Structures are given as structure tokens and as C-alpha cells.
Amino acid sequence: MGNLTETRPPEPWTAPTATDPVAATLRLPGSKSMTARALVLSALASGPSTLVRPLRARDTELMAGGLRGMGAHMSISDDERWLVRPHPLVGPAHVDVGLAGTVLRFVPPVAGLAAGRVTFDGDPYTRARPLGPMIGALRSLGVRIDAPATGSLPLAVLGAGRVAGGEVVIDASASSQFVSGLLLAAPRFDRGLVIRHVGPPVPSAPHLRMTVQMLRAAGAAVDDATPDVWAVEPGPLTGRGWEIEPDLSGAVPFFAAALVTGGEVTLQGWPPSSMQPVEQLRALLTGMGGEVTLTTAGLTVRGTGSVHGLTADLSDVSELTPVLTALAMLADSPSRLTGVGHIRGHETDRIAALATEFAALGADITESADGLEIRPRPLRGGTFRTYADHRMAHAAAVAGLAVPGIEVDDVACTSKTMPEFPALWSGMVTGKS
Structure with a gap:
């Protein structure tokens, strides 16, 4: 008999490609x-x-x-x-x-x-x-x-x-x-x-x-x-009730989908005053062609039909680097992302991983000690390795909105911070959430 405890490699997940602008209202897990x-x-x-x-x-x-x-x-x-x-x-x-x-x-x-x-x-x-x-x-x-x-x-x-x-x-x-x-x-x-x-x-x-x-x-x-x-x-520290905000970093790929598809995504339950860097995110997404508004309905990002390149120091918001890199791949002008040398020591060397995996899909991308330079050109489908890093899977999903045939080798790694990600993402793209 074979080894019944043998670990099988995960099944590849094909990132869904959007045929229409996304329109979604989501309540995402806590920060x-x-x-x-x-x-x-x-x-x-x-x-x-x-x-x-x-x-x-x-x-x-x-x-x-x-x-x-x-x-x-x-x-x-x-x-x-x-x-x-x-x-x-x-x-x-x-x-x-x-x-x-x-x-x-x-x-x-x-x-x-x-x-x-x-x-x-x-x-x-x-x-x-x-x-x-x-x-x-x-x-x-x-x-x-x-x-x-x-x-x-x-x-x-x-x-x-x-x-x-x-x-x-x-x-x-x-x-x-x-x-x-x-x-x-x-x-x-x-x-x-x-x-x-x-x-x-x-x-x-x-x-x-x-x-x-x-x-x-x-x-x-x-x-x-x-x-x-x-x-x-x-x-002493006082015991108390903690109201946990929705996770802003986890919301970023969904917001990016609004830019890529020219659609609209609203994150419900967003507080009027946040402990998370929402203003930095607003500036970055606005610079890349989005419109960001905060109302009683939630935090909403709308795409305008174009994605623009970006020159930005991301040292304060380095968690956003993978998704912003994917957006930059689909932009109408080059991007330069800096200030993130420390993410080489995150779940994987994210700078090297992003450069390697997007280059394998045909990207013109160059890594530096503290960031990436991206010159957009058409991408092709293929396997995108995550290196067990949830943010890499998010980047692949965003690119897959516009590039058919991107297969994520291990989408289950998103369980690190959002086990629901594959189902939420597919539901948003297909309109069947």
C-alpha cells in the first residue's frame, strides 16, 4: 500500500477573467x-x-x-x-x-x-x-x-x-x-x-x-x-471591548478590480475614523485612475476606465506592493515603486518573487534593492507561483482579471489572512456572490 499520509501538491486555481465591469458590495473579515x-x-x-x-x-x-x-x-x-x-x-x-x-x-x-x-x-x-x-x-x-x-x-x-x-x-x-x-x-x-x-x-x-x-x-x-x-x-492594561475594523490590506485587491474593470466595489462597515492608512490608499488609487469615497454605505472605489502608472514611495504601506505591482502591469504608463526593500524579508522575498513571476508571464519588470520598475506590455497566461505568500496570490488574481489563463499554484495560501478569498473573488468577478 502507498503512503496514505503523503502530501499532495495543491490544485492550481485559474484566476477568473472579467468580461464586464465588477459591481460588488462586500463585508470583508476584520483587520x-x-x-x-x-x-x-x-x-x-x-x-x-x-x-x-x-x-x-x-x-x-x-x-x-x-x-x-x-x-x-x-x-x-x-x-x-x-x-x-x-x-x-x-x-x-x-x-x-x-x-x-x-x-x-x-x-x-x-x-x-x-x-x-x-x-x-x-x-x-x-x-x-x-x-x-x-x-x-x-x-x-x-x-x-x-x-x-x-x-x-x-x-x-x-x-x-x-x-x-x-x-x-x-x-x-x-x-x-x-x-x-x-x-x-x-x-x-x-x-x-x-x-x-x-x-x-x-x-x-x-x-x-x-x-x-x-x-x-x-x-x-x-x-x-x-x-x-x-x-x-x-x-495595568484595562480589559475592554475592541471593535475590529475590516482589513484594509485584504480589501485592496477587490478595490484594484474596480480600476482594472472600470467597475465599482464598496467595502461595508468602514468606520468614519480609522486606525488603518486609508488616506495613503486613497492617494495611491486616485493616482492610478480610481475614485475613492467614504460614505455611510462604506468605502467605495470606482474605476474610470483607465489605469495609470505610478511613481511612489511605499515604505509606509509596503503590504500593498504586490497588488499595486499587478495594477502597474495593466497601466497605460510605466511605474516605479520604491521604499520597500524590507519586504524581501516578508513571507517570501516579495520583490524578487514579483519580478520573477511577472517576467514569466511576459512582463518588462526590473527589481532594485528597494523596489520595482514596471514598463507595461501585454502579458500572457501561465503558472504563477505564490511561494506560500497570500499577497502573491492576490497579485495574480488582479492580473488575471485582464489576462486569461493565469494559474495560481497555491491559492489556499490566502487562508493565512482570508480563507474566503477564492470564493469571494470568483463571486465578485462572475456577479454570483
Whole structure:
């Protein structure tokens, strides 16, 4: 008999091609970034918390699982409302990081507060994701960590039940998550924490602002008035209700579909005041030929029948790079996307992956150290590899709207942040959602 447990390669998914302008009103899952931060803050709070309309996906379930393993009580069976009851954090425990950067960078500082040994490992590629600055910062605060000399997974945090706190100097130019991870745990450190970033600019500034806003909402005193310095006072965090916004990054491929097809897509449930970088997205999509409006009905993007090339520094919104690259492939003029060298250390080297996969479809695309240059020309169908990266699958789906025959090798990787993506996408394109 054969090996019944043999893993079969995923079935290719043919990205649907649009024959008409899309017209869709969608309610998408909650923000991954907000859900992850709310879970950590809730696990460290002095009382129970609820997360309303959180994101249920691989990344957030791994986050909940890691915190639960250290003792936090997590009730996440209800998709609309998760309940977190804090409990003294203890080891031994094991945290499966998967491919989640948030788990990789947010949970080790929490593990420093646990009494016992907490081990971390994840998917093979995660061992290549940078973690050294976080390890160095925690060690400088007195946290004992066993880790390879490469400063990567697998590692073990030997928690003492408390972290003295104080001041750390860190180079967070590879990921804003290094700062966010330390900030989220900092109120529970005995002396709080002062973080000083030294090095090239920290990318993804909106994510840092979200961290600070959510800390303050939980009762923490945070001073971020000095550039590249964050000071957190020690003190309790308050359990509370967290209203999780729809995920803006997850919405971007759907908005891109409006531009490609000259259609209209509305994301329901968008708040009038957001913690996510909606204004940056508005400027980018408007520059590429879209019209963006926010009303009581939701956040709406309309295509105007043309897609324009773009020259943009995406350092604040690097998650959008794959979808904007796909849009640029279908534009009427060249594009130059810069400021995203750090995404070479995301789920895969996204710059190299985008250049490789679109070139295989006939694109004229050049990678630089920190971005991509795209000169539009007709593309052809073919296999588009995702490298287990959900954003690569999103890029392929957008290109497939205008290019027949693009086969995504592993669309299931979108379960990392949106398990419903293939069904939602096909329903939007065919009008059968």
C-alpha cells in the first residue's frame, strides 16, 4: 500500500477573467493587524476583553493559540465575538509561529513575562525572517533567550515571570514589528520601557501609530512625541471591548478590480475614523485612475476606465506592493515603486518573487534593492507561483482579471489572512456572490 499520509501538491486555481465591469458590495473579515494587537493587549490586561468581528484566519488563530498555551483563556468559537480572560502566564509552552510576522515579533516579549520556558518555531521560511534586533533588545532587558547565532528561529525564551524594563536601543529598519512587539508588552515591565530606534527609517509607520493608539485605548501611557523614541510607563492594561475594523490590506485587491474593470466595489462597515492608512490608499488609487469615497454605505472605489502608472514611495504601506505591482502591469504608463526593500524579508522575498513571476508571464519588470520598475506590455497566461505568500496570490488574481489563463499554484495560501478569498473573488468577478 502507498503512503496514505503523503502530501499532495495543491490544485492550481485559474484566476477568473472579467468580461464586464465588477459591481460588488462586500463585508470583508476584520483587520489582521488590529486583531493581533487586541489579542496581545487582552492577554496582558487586568480583566476580560471582547473582540467584535475579529479576523479568523491562520495568523490570528496561531496568535490566540500561542497566548493560550501560556495560560490566557481564549474563547474563539464564535466568529463574531471572541472573549479573552487574562491569567498568569506560565511555561512550559510552545508557540507555532507559522508564517506570521506578528506572532514571530509580538509573542517573545510576552513570553519574557511568563514563568517558565516558551519555545518558538514555525514554517521553514520563517527561520529566514529577521528576528535578531528583537532578540538583542530582550537580552539587553535581562530576558534569557536560547537562539541560533543567526538570530532566528527556533528559539526558547526562559521567562522569569517578570521583565525589569528600562531602555533599549534597536535598529527596527527591517520591520516596525520589532518596535510594536516591545511596546505591546512594555506596560507590564517593572519600569516600563523606552525604545530608541537607530538606523534607517522604520517602515510601515501607520502600523506603529496603530500600536500606540491601541495601547492608549487600553489605558497605557505612551509618549511618542520625539521621532524614533517611544516611552511607555509601567501600569495595568484595562480589559475592554475592541471593535475590529475590516482589513484594509485584504480589501485592496477587490478595490484594484474596480480600476482594472472600470467597475465599482464598496467595502461595508468602514468606520468614519480609522486606525488603518486609508488616506495613503486613497492617494495611491486616485493616482492610478480610481475614485475613492467614504460614505455611510462604506468605502467605495470606482474605476474610470483607465489605469495609470505610478511613481511612489511605499515604505509606509509596503503590504500593498504586490497588488499595486499587478495594477502597474495593466497601466497605460510605466511605474516605479520604491521604499520597500524590507519586504524581501516578508513571507517570501516579495520583490524578487514579483519580478520573477511577472517576467514569466511576459512582463518588462526590473527589481532594485528597494523596489520595482514596471514598463507595461501585454502579458500572457501561465503558472504563477505564490511561494506560500497570500499577497502573491492576490497579485495574480488582479492580473488575471485582464489576462486569461493565469494559474495560481497555491491559492489556499490566502487562508493565512482570508480563507474566503477564492470564493469571494470568483463571486465578485462572475456577479454570483
